[in-house]
Amino acid sequence: MLQIELTDAIKSLKKIKAKKIMIQIPEGLKTNTENIVNELEQKGYKVITSMDPCFGACDIKPTEAKQLQCDAILHIGHTKFIEKNNEKIIYAPLKYKLKNFEETKNKITHYLLDNGFSFIGIVTTAQYLHYLPELKKHFKKNKIRAEILKGKRVENGQVLGCNYSSANGRAKTILYFGDGLFHPLGIHFGTKKEVIIFDPILNTIKTLDQEKNDFLKKRFLLIEKAKTAKSFAILVSTKIGQNRISIAEKIKKELEGAGKKVFICSMDYISEEKLLGLEVDALINTACPRLSIDDFISYKKPLLNYNEVKYVLGKSYKNYKTEIIY
Ligand code: SF4
Structure with a gap:
């Protein structure tokens, strides 16, 4: 059973003297929106709910909060991830209660x-x-x-x-x-x-044995497909915790050096629909690694993580490591 406990978050909101707040709720918890808003309104807060998809603690929306004249963000379901940030962000993580x-x-x-x-x-x-x-x-x-x-x-x-x-x-x-x-x-x-x-x-x-081997097979297959690509789109997210434009620019140079045509494409939330009409052979993800690890199947073109580009450019798989950690 999932417990959404707002007591500590409300204490923190009081401390920073917030009155109007923007809440961000992960996709899987959006059905709890009404209860969360009711609880906060009963405590006297003005609340605006951001309905844009929110998948992680790296996905903070300070610009929207400012546009909506909110004086704090309440981020539900995750703990702090982004260190250097001047915005007033309160995190309300969740607890799961196990039956036995x-x-x-x-x-x-x-x-x-x-x-x-x-x-x-x-x-x-x-x-x-x-x-x-x-x-x-x-x-x-x-x-x-x-x-x-x-x-x-x-x-x-x-x-x-x-x-x-x-x-x-x-x-x-x-x-x-x-x-x-x-x-x-x-x-x-x-x-x-x-x-x-x-x-x-x-x-x-x-x-993890079986999954590890299946995972490797899928990754190598995608990389092999990407090796035959003549054109690439490098996907850059504008989310503040996922933006890696300098890495994208570095990879662009490396791929161009190998004779490939490369576009850098930016968006907030990355999805297959947003790429419709873009005629490239392969995609390189510089944003959330889950896109290329968990969701690559939703993309028609091979979708690699940026740190897999070296294999496209000829590095041996011997010490393959996706480096999906920061
Ligand atoms: S980049 Fe993706 S996996 Fe990493 S914290 Fe953000 S949403 Fe989670």
Whole structure:
């Protein structure tokens, strides 16, 4: 069960003396918009809800907030990601409440003991962070050493978007407590460590082996297709946490040096529909890596991450690393 807790956020809004706020809500939580707005209005705030898609903590809209004369942004569902920012932004992360955490702890512990793991790193997303200390204690009772590291710009043990720095400790195996494959793949390819996934929604535990191999096959296939391309569009997002125009310009030069025709295309939210009519053979993504890792299938043309361009230009796959971490 997902809990949206606004008490701390409201305290922070009071502290910065905000009166009119713009709220940003991730796509999966938009059905809660009315409740959130009602709660804030009852506390006396004027509220404007941004309905533009919002997929991560890197997606902050200070220009819109200013245009709408709001004196703060309330960003729901994520923790702080962008460091240098003068805007007044309050984050209201979410907590997920599991039905039976006792059972969960035992299930993971048995799996680790049965498979001979005595030292592991644990990471999770913001929704499950509150479970890590108890999990670590339970492991200790069962003679499993657990490392919960504070990464760069995140909480202890947190993976945030494409920031996997909490997995960079001494443990050679990482237990990822969370759903989806984007984070475990990112951890594996970013750190070269083995990853065990416990999915609290499906209540399953497994290693990443099969998915890792499938992922590599798909990436190599896309890169091979892109090698035959004569023209490329480099996609640049204007979202403040995803804008990599200098990288785009560098890649443009490299591809042009190899005789390719290259366009740099900018937009806020990147989607296949916005590219209709653009006659290029392949796409290079410099924005959110999830686009090319999770969503590449929605694009008609091969969509690569910018750090895969070196393979298009001939580098061997021997040490292939997507570097989908920052
Ligand atoms: S760039 Fe993408 S994965 Fe990284 S924080 Fe932003 S939305 Fe999340």
